[in-house]
Amino acid sequence: MRICLALVAGSLAAAVSVASPAFAQKQGGTLRISHRDNPPSASIHEEATISVNQPFMAVFNNLVFFDPKEKVNSPDKIVPDLAESWSWNPDKTKLTFKLRTGVKWHDGKPFSAKDVKCTWDALTGKGDEKLDIIRKNPRKVWYSNLKEVTVGSDTEVTFTLGRPQPSFLSMLAAGYSPVYSCHVSGRDMRSKPIGTGPFKVVDFKRNEAIKLVRNPDYWKKGRPYLDVIDWKIVPNRSTRMLGFAAGEFDMTFDSDVTFPLLKDIQAQKPDAVCEARPSNVNTNLLVNRDAPPFDNPELRRALALSLDRKAFNDILFQGHALTSASMLPPPAGVWGMSKEMLETMPGYSPDRQKPLAEAKAIMEKLGYSKDKPLKLKVATRNIAIYRDPAVILIDQLKQIYIEAELEPIDTTVWYTKIQRKDYSVGLNLTGLGLDDADTNFYENFHSTSDRNYTAYKNPEVDKLIDQQSAETDIEKRKKLVWEIEKKLIEDGARPVINNNVANTCWDPKVKNVILQHNSIYNGWRFEDVWLDK
Amino acid sequence: MGAYLTRRFLLMLLTLFGMSVLIFVMLRLVPGNIADILVDAAGIADPKEKAKIINELGLDRPILEQYGQWIGGLVRGDLGFAYVSERPALEEIAPRIPISAKLAGMALVLSVLIGVPFGVISAVRQNTALDYFLRVISLSGLSLPSFWLGLLVLMASVHWFGTIPIYSNEPRSFLQEVGLLSIPAAVVGFRSSALVMRLTRSSMLEVLRQDYIRTARSKGASQTSVNYDHALRNALLPVVTIIGIEAAFLVGGLIVTETVFNIPGVARFLVEAILWRDYPIVQNLVMLIAFVVVMVNFLVDMAYMALDPRIKYAD
Numbered sequence: 001m002r003i004c005l006a007l008v009a010g011s012l013a014a015a016v017s018v019a020s021p022a023f024a025q026k027q028g029g030t031l032r033i034s035h036r037d038n039p040p041s042a043s044i045h046e047e048a049t050i051s052v053n054q055p056f057m058a059v060f061n062n063l064v065f066f067d068p069k070e071k072v073n074s075p076d077k078i079v080p081d082l083a084e085s086w087s088w089n090p091d092k093t094k095l096t097f098k099l100r101t102g103v104k105w106h107d108g109k110p111f112s113a114k115d116v117k118c119t120w121d122a123l124t125g126k127g128d129e130k131l132d133i134i135r136k137n138p139r140k141v142w143y144s145n146l147k148e149v150t151v152g153s154d155t156e157v158t159f160t161l162g163r164p165q166p167s168f169l170s171m172l173a174a175g176y177s178p179v180y181s182c183h184v185s186g187r188d189m190r191s192k193p194i195g196t197g198p199f200k201v202v203d204f205k206r207n208e209a210i211k212l213v214r215n216p217d218y219w220k221k222g223r224p225y226l227d228v229i230d231w232k233i234v235p236n237r238s239t240r241m242l243g244f245a246a247g248e249f250d251m252t253f254d255s256d257v258t259f260p261l262l263k264d265i266q267a268q269k270p271d272a273v274c275e276a277r278p279s280n281v282n283t284n285l286l287v288n289r290d291a292p293p294f295d296n297p298e299l300r301r302a303l304a305l306s307l308d309r310k311a312f313n314d315i316l317f318q319g320h321a322l323t324s325a326s327m328l329p330p331p332a333g334v335w336g337m338s339k340e341m342l343e344t345m346p347g348y349s350p351d352r353q354k355p356l357a358e359a360k361a362i363m364e365k366l367g368y369s370k371d372k373p374l375k376l377k378v379a380t381r382n383i384a385i386y387r388d389p390a391v392i393l394i395d396q397l398k399q400i401y402i403e404a405e406l407e408p409i410d411t412t413v414w415y416t417k418i419q420r421k422d423y424s425v426g427l428n429l430t431g432l433g434l435d436d437a438d439t440n441f442y443e444n445f446h447s448t449s450d451r452n453y454t455a456y457k458n459p460e461v462d463k464l465i466d467q468q469s470a471e472t473d474i475e476k477r478k479k480l481v482w483e484i485e486k487k488l489i490e491d492g493a494r495p496v497i498n499n500n501v502a503n504t505c506w507d508p509k510v511k512n513v514i515l516q517h518n519s520i521y522n523g524w525r526f527e528d529v530w531l532d533k
Numbered sequence: 534m535g536a537y538l539t540r541r542f543l544l545m546l547l548t549l550f551g552m553s554v555l556i557f558v559m560l561r562l563v564p565g566n567i568a569d570i571l572v573d574a575a576g577i578a579d580p581k582e583k584a585k586i587i588n589e590l591g592l593d594r595p596i597l598e599q600y601g602q603w604i605g606g607l608v609r610g611d612l613g614f615a616y617v618s619e620r621p622a623l624e625e626i627a628p629r630i631p632i633s634a635k636l637a638g639m640a641l642v643l644s645v646l647i648g649v650p651f652g653v654i655s656a657v658r659q660n661t662a663l664d665y666f667l668r669v670i671s672l673s674g675l676s677l678p679s680f681w682l683g684l685l686v687l688m689a690s691v692h693w694f695g696t697i698p699i700y701s702n703e704p705r706s707f708l709q710e711v712g713l714l715s716i717p718a719a720v721v722g723f724r725s726s727a728l729v730m731r732l733t734r735s736s737m738l739e740v741l742r743q744d745y746i747r748t749a750r751s752k753g754a755s756q757t758s759v760n761y762d763h764a765l766r767n768a769l770l771p772v773v774t775i776i777g778i779e780a781a782f783l784v785g786g787l788i789v790t791e792t793v794f795n796i797p798g799v800a801r802f803l804v805e806a807i808l809w810r811d812y813p814i815v816q817n818l819v820m821l822i823a824f825v826v827v828m829v830n831f832l833v834d835m836a837y838m839a840l841d842p843r844i845k846y847a848d
Contacts, residue, residue, distance in 0.1 A: 032701075038805055040571065040617060135589075136572055136582040187619050206618045206625065207805055208797040232701050234795045235805075239699060242687050243795075246697035268691065412565030412810065415573040450579070 029531035030228040031510065034240040034249045036256055038207045038233055041190035044178055045123060048138040048433070050520050053175050054254050055210045055231045057524040058224075059106075060178030060195035063097050063116065064169065068525060071517045073435055074334045075166065075474065078173045082111065082196065092164035092472065099155040103219045105181050106200045113157040117149045118182035120159070132186045139433065141442050141449065142171045164470045166477075167438040174434045175522040198224035198527040207233055218527075225530035237261075245269045250510050250531075254520050255279050255502035259318040262503050274505040277517045278322055278332045280435060283312070283389050283497040286418060286426035289455050293374070294424055297492070298362050303425070304492040305347045305359035306400045312392055312497050322499040323348065325485040326444065328435055329499070332517040335437050335481045345489045359400045373403040379423040382408035389497060390427040418453045428453065430494075435518035437481045441465045445484075445493055456493040509533055541834075545827050552823040556816055557600050566592060567616040567810045590616055603816060613813035617806075622813040626799065630821075633791070633798035635710070637783045639718035644725035645776065649765075651726075652733025652772075657760055659738060667730065674727025679786050683720045683793035699795040717794040721786045725779045732775050736768040743767075769840055777833035781826040 039051045044060065047053075063083040066073040080086075083097035103111040121127045122134040124143050145168070147160045161168060171177060184194045192201050196219070199212035210231040214224055232249065234240045241261055243249050245268035257265055257274060265272055287294050287303055294300055313321040322329055325345070329336035342348045347355050368374050378397075380390040387408060394404040404425070409417055418426055432440055443449055446465055447457040461484060468480035488494070506513055509532045516523035565573075568586040572579055587593050591602070606613055612622035655667040691697050698717075704710035740746065741764050749763045787800035799818055806814035837844045 038617075040809075135586065136579070140579075191619060205797075206615075207802055232795070234699075235801070236792045236795070238684050239687065239697075239793055239795055242691050243697050243699060243701070246691045246695060248697050248699065248701055410564055412570045412573065416565075416569060 025225055025511070025530045026532060027225050027530070028227050029225075029533055030230050031226050031251065031526070031529065031531060032230045032232065032249045033251045034243055034253055034256070035210065035231045035233045036237070036240065036253045037235055039204075039210070042193045042201065042204055042210075043134070043186070043190045044176060045119075045134050045180065046136050046138070046190065048431075050254055053521045054524045055212070055229075056193065056201075057175050057178070058197055058199040058212060058229065058526045059193055059201055060180075060197045061103075062173060062175075062177050063099075063179060064173045065175075065525075066173050066516065066519075066522050068514060068516075068523055068528060071514060072332065072334065073170075073173070073516055073518050073522055075170050078169055082116075082179055086169070092166070093161045094158055095161070095168060096152070096156065096158045099157065100219060101155055103196050104217055105183075105196055106194045106215060107184075108217075109181070109183060111179075111181070111196050112154040113151040114154075115182050116157045116179055117151050119178075119180040120146065120149045122180070131182065133180055133182070133184070133189060135186050135190075139176060139439075141451075142176075142439060144442070164472065165438065166472050167436050167469065170434060170436050171439065173522075174519070175524060176433050198525065199226075199229060207235075209233060220527065224527040226526065229526060241265060242268075244272070244505065247507070251506040251513070252504055254504050254515075254524075257503035257505050259320055259503070262505075265505055269505075271508050272505045273508055273510075273513075274503045275515050276320060276501055276503045277515050277520075278328055279431070279500045279502055279520050280328050280333075280518055281429055281431040281520075282324065282326065282499045284326075284428055284430055285393065285495040285497065286423065286428050286454050287492065287495075288421050288424050288426075290421055291424045293366075296366070299366060300492040301346075302359040302362040302366075302400055303397070303402075304489075304495040305355040305362075306396055306402075307347060307393075307495060307497055308352055308356075308396055309348070309498055310350075310352075311396065312389055315392060316388060317498070317501060320501045322501060324496055324499040325489055326430075326440055326494070326496055327437060327481060327485060328432070328518050334435055334518065335478060337482050337485055341482065345486065347489070347495070356399060363400045363402075368401040370401060373401045375403045376405075376424050377407040378404045379407040379409055379417070379426040380428070381411050381414040383411060386427060386429060393427055393497075419450060421453075421455060426453075428494075429500075433519065433521045437477070437484075438469050441468075441484060445488060454494050456488075456491065458487065458491060458493075461487050461491075461493075541831065545831065548827055549820070549823060553604060553816075553820060554600075556819045556823075557603065560810070560812055560815060561596070563810065565810060567812070568592065570809055603813075607817070607820070612817045615806075615814050616811045617809050622817055625802075625814060626817060626821075629797060629799045629802050632796060633787055633800055636714050636718055636721070636790070636796065636798060637780070637787060639711075639714055640722035640725060640783060640786070641776070641780060643718055643722035644729050644779065646726075647722070648726040648729025649733050649769075649772065652730040653737055653760060653765060655730065655734040656737035656741065657756075668734075671727040671730045674723045675731070677724070678789075679720055679724060680789040680793055682723065683717065683790055686716060686720060687793065700797065701795065714796075717790045717796060720794075721783065721790045724786065725783065728775060728779065729772060733768065733772050736771050737764055740764045740768040766840060770837065773833055773836050773840065777829050780829045781822075784822055 035055065037051050039055065040047055042056050044052055044056055062081045064078050064086065065081045067077045067079045070077045082100055082103060084100050085098045087096050099113055105111055123137050124146055127133060145162045145165050147162050150158045152158060178195065180189060181194055192204060198215055198218045200215050202211040202213050204210050212229040214227050234243060240256065241264065244252050245265060262274060265274065287300050289295060309323050313319055323342060324336055325342065327333055327336035330338055343350065349355060378390050378394055380386040390406055394406060397404050417423060430444060442465065443451045445452060445456055445461060447462050464480060464484045468477050468484065471477040471480060504515060511530050511532050512528045514523060567590065568583040571586060572583050591599065615622045615625045618625060651667050655664045658664045687697055700713055704713050746759060746764055749759050784800055787798060788804055791798045791801040803815065803818045
């Protein structure tokens with residue numbers, strides 16, 4: 001009898017302990033968030049900005065996604081979404097998903113494997129021209145290894161790859177990989193998209209507001225908790241910050257609060273919950289290797305050695321930015337080198353005098369001096385976050401006899417200009433949509449990439465990039481990634497100055513916000529967020 | 534008068550035609566187009582995708598054909614499709630016009646209501662403490678940038694009242710809307726009222742020294758009658774001119790104020806459209822502004838006749 005009672009008591013205690021968090025969550029309410037600018041469209045697949053991902057990710061589902069309860073996106077933290085399960089074939093070239101049944105689009109039509117095929121066919125340029133569901137794809141490189149998508153049944157779909165690529169699943173888990181529907185036109189997807197996600201789009205008023213309401217037929221029972229998400233587009237940052245302090249908004253836009261602004265927020269709204277996290281956007285130096293005199297590797301090395309990363313960090317981020325190579329360092333990043341490893345790399349030593357002396361010696365050897373400086377223009381996009389580090393760079397270059405002038409380039413022609421290699425030295429910001437070596441290396445450093453802005457070509461690095469891409473063992477792959485990073489630093493491929501960090505704040509009544517620390521583009525489903533009113 | 538009005542009307546049409554050509558050409562001289570922006574925003578300048586968008590939007594057609602299509606549409610009331618939102622431009626522009634019109638109207642009324650009486654007082658009480666005080670206020674109005682003043686008002690409001698007077702939700706009643714727009718209107722109108730006040734003061738001072746004012750005084754007219762019946766009416770001619778010019782300049786002030794107070798008006802929308810090279814929006818909005826400026830100038834000319842009976846527009 002005692003044993004029975006103990007078992008019942010134990011079961012009850014276990015049931016209560018498991019269920020209690022669910023009891024605490026409250027249904028309903030409107031979450032008001034300020035938005036920094038006008039999203040170019042609502043079509044996540046067509047855009048490459050957090051301005052689109054953050055408000056519209058909640059409208060969609062992926063096949064799989066990074067566990068929203070985890071702060072770090074990593075390949076071993078991928079959970080099912082529209083796919084119930086997945087499996088690889090023995091040679092890791094076929095990835096088959098078993099899909100959920102009973103899922104409906106916001107317009108009531110059923111979701112099926114055809115929608116998955118339709119989405120990835122459009123992304124790889126094999127889509128139906130008449131449907132035109134995707135007009136442009138900024139992430140073509142993600143799917144360059146995808147050969148075809150085949151439908152097994154309404155609930156089964158297979159992705160066939162050209163070669164094994166373990167990162168492929170991570171790409172599908174990113175916020176940038178929602179499943180689109182086959183029956184909605186591209187124009188509608190850009191203005192009032194239809195998804196299967198926890199929230200439906202009610203209104204997207206350009207330059208004014210985005211309103212999402214709860215999807216009552218959401219396949220995940222009991223979710224979402226919020227009734228409405230009300231985004232107000234407020235282009236002026238001061239107004240956004242004051243609005244948050246005055247309680248007009250419950251949450252700031254992602255990474256909107258810089259460190260100087262954080263002090264103001266904390267003073268005006270002491271109960272605000274603020275979290276700093278890396279944005280996985282790095283500031284980097286572009287040197288056109290084809291344009292003399294920068295075709296001389298020694299000169300490029302001098303430029304890389306002259307960078308005082310600490311000064312950039314202290315001035316622009318009050319010391320909070322991360323020193324890194326091209327991959328985000330741990331603990332936030334999965335693939336980056338540790339601080340200790342980085343400090344052994346050329347130009348990364350805490351002792352600034354030695355690399356600076358080396359840089360000066362190179363310049364002197366090349367015939368430059370205080371009286372005979374090298375004159376150049378530092379091209380950068382005409383936006384404050386680009387111009388500010390460019391000005392610091394110009395100041396630092398003076399130390400190695402380089403007299404530089406700022407060349408602000410209109411934002412509309414910036415990428416065309418650097419892609420044409422119409423610059424000698426530039427300062428750029430590179431954001432990674434996913435903390436993954438494939439997306440970074442293939443996009444920015446592979447000799448065949450359109451986005452290899454510095455015309456960096458190293459067959460050995462190309463080979464290593466392919467090698468790491470096919471490696472299934474995470475630890476072995478990390479070592480390959482670090483080897484590539486080392487070579488990129490030694491070659492001055494695109495010297496990274498630092499990895500940016502910023503804050504996001506919310507009112508304490510907003511519960512269950514979990515920011516993902518190695519990608520600002522993921523984790524905006526809002527289905528677990530609730531308001532304690 | 535009839536022939537004058539006809540001439541004036543034809544001149545207005547000619548001005549608007551000139552404006553349309555200027556806007557059309559200047560927009561296309563600015564580097565980059567919508568396709569560049571849409572595609573390059575992602576860091577990739579894909580020529581195929583760009584060409585597809587350019588073709589879709591008709592930007593590859595001959596320039597004269599594009600101009601003809603725009604003007605033809607404008608005459609028929611078809612403003613075309615906005616490039617970014619892919620919705621009819623009219624649907625995008627129309628809801629924003631009343632908001633900016635109300636804001637500009639309120640700012641203009643405030644600037645006249647404050648500027649003219651205080652200008653008169655300042656002139657009548659020349660070199661008194663009150664005159665010095667009003668001159669300092671008007672000078673500060675001219676020197677404080679609208680965005681700075683706007684932010685100051687917002688910061689003070691958050692600090693003292695714990696609330697922020699921004700346009701975050703559509704007002705539910707006329708009174709609520711007036712309340713919501715009055716603070717930004719005062720911010721925009723402050724600069725204009727300072728200008729109106731200074732001009733009224735100097736104009737009044739000049740008129741008050743005229744012989745006919747001395748005559749009016751010697752006839753035994755009261756001070757109020759001299760100031761308001763005899764002097765002010767004549768002093769208002771340059772003030773009316775400046776109010777007309779200010780009405781046009783207000784658009785510039787509105788851009789900043791609409792941004793700071795987050796008002797979804799046409800001025801902020803226009804800047805956004807220029808950044809995106811959204812030609813249908815920019816062209817039509819600039820034409821609308823040109824039309825308003827031309828009309829205000831016409832009304833100012835007509836007001837001269839009402840204020841000064843000596844002015845006649847001969848046929």
